[in-house]
Amino acid sequence: MTSNFGLDRPQGSRIVVAMSGGVDSSVTAALAVATGAEVVGVTLQLYDHGEAVKRTGSCCAGQDIYDAKQVADRLGIAHYVLDYESRFREGVIDRFADEYARGRTPIPCALCNQGVKFTDLIHFARELGADCLATGHYVRRVVNGDRVELHKGSDPKRDQSYFLYGTTTDQLGFLRFPLGDLPKSEVRRIAAENGLIVAGKPDSQDICFVPNGDYASLVKRLRPETEAPGDIVDLDGRILGRHRGVVHFTIGQRRGIEIGGSPAPLYVVRIEPEQGRIVVGPRSALAIDRIRVEELSWIGEGQSEVSVKVRSLAPAVPALIDGGWVRFDRPEYGVAPGQAAVFYDGTRLLGGGWIADTVAADPRLTCAAAA
Structure with a gap:
């Protein structure tokens, strides 16, 4: 369990670790400590929707902040919690709702990485005089001559490079991703070996700020117009039925199209929010x-x-x-x-x-x- 994090002399260096309260970022912190460098854990409080305080397996709220603190104490490192809730709401949650209101399918994880999780955290880490910022993403940072590259994680089932496409060259020079070559089983083994309370913690399956995966309820609360009923039409504009709000549909969706008598499966082909219409058609x-x-x-x-x-x-x-x-x-x-x-x-x-x-x-x- 050793890595120099791409630092010439880890001892005497300072590594800031983004700690979400999950097993991946916790093991990243443990690997950083093993280098002999000074390690500082930082957790972002990004949202708090009441019941989210009690949720586990997400990040950046309630129980997960507590878990990150417990891991930091176990590893003997300093730990900071930064309140970025307003920035996250404006840059990620509001845009998430706006995209659904426009009939689009948002990807909030990429927005978060391009904003508070990288831009703001890197700024904070540099203010602390850190030599690098380490995260628990499953991607590989490869030094190729005088060029630093970002590659897919070794395990295709864990690769998270898709969500990091907005990373800049300057940011990549400062970032470290020590889990990129590790399978999840090894990450959990390292967590257990270090006595971390999150060793068996489940992975998050939902968008972190959406309780129980019910994104429609969140969007409807923020953008009520998305729950207005409207027509379901075919490719020629013929009305086939009614829907209960564009917020419930995405391109390619098959479930939830309540139309009887169709000889072949129908899919959402287009969303027209201004007309309140869902256009459906065959897979072709x-x-x-x-x-x-x-x-x-x-x-x-x-x-x-x-x-x-x-x-x-x-x-x-x-x-x-x-x-x-x-x-x-x-x-x-x-x-x-x-x-x-x-x-x-x-x-x-x-x-x-x-x-x-x-x-x-x-x-x-x-x-x-x-x-």
């Missing part, structure tokens, strides 16, 4: 030829031939980049505006951006997403 209508990507961010050299992931759990597929447009080698299914398109060269993360518009493989079905 989900085939997308190309997408327009905005707010492009590059951590590696920009290149035209890439592999691209359009969902966190989707495989990377070959594509060609031309300006802000990305054309797939073969049609891709279930591509949702609001998600991220993330570019790779093999295992190396190159960058990405937000999916703004989609162009269907069948030109008769093309409709730009709400901008």
Whole structure:
């Protein structure tokens, strides 16, 4: 259980560790302590929706802050809790709700990493005179000559590179990810070996600020217009039924379309929030030829031939980049505006951006997403 965290002389160095209260960040702290460097744990309090105080397996609230403190005490390191609730609400939660109100499918984890979790935490760590900031993400930081690269985690089931596409080159020089080569079983073994109370703590399965995974209730409270009922129509605009609010639907969804008598399964093809309509069609209508990507961010050299992931759990597929447009080698299914398109060269993360518009493989079905 040794790592120098990419530091020439760990002893005499200072490592700040982002501690969410979960097993991954706790083991990151334990690995940092093992180097002999001075280690400081930092936990961000990002939200508190009442019952979230009692939740475990999330991060950045209530019980999880307490767990992070207990781990820090066990390891004998200083521990700070920073109240970033207002910044998180404005930069992540409000935008999450706004995206659903626009008929898009947001990805809050990427927003959080681009904002408070990296930008603000790195600033704080540098103010403390730290040599690096370490996190529990399953990605690999690779030094290739005079270049620092970010690669997928060794375990494809744990890889979190998709959510880190907005990391900048300057940030990568300061960040460390010691878990990138480890399987989860080894992480839990290290936690148990160090007597950490989180060794058996379950992994989070939900968006951290959404109690019990009920994102619709949160969005409806913040943006009540998203629960207005409306029509479900086919590709030709014929009314097939009614829905109980656009907040309940995402592109590619099949469940929850309450229409009887359809000879074939129907999927959500388009969401039109201004008209309050959900457009449905056969799976073939989900085939997308190309997408327009905005707010492009590059951590590696920009290149035209890439592999691209359009969902966190989707495989990377070959594509060609031309300006802000990305054309797939073969049609891709279930591509949702609001998600991220993330570019790779093999295992190396190159960058990405937000999916703004989609162009269907069948030109008769093309409709730009709400901008």
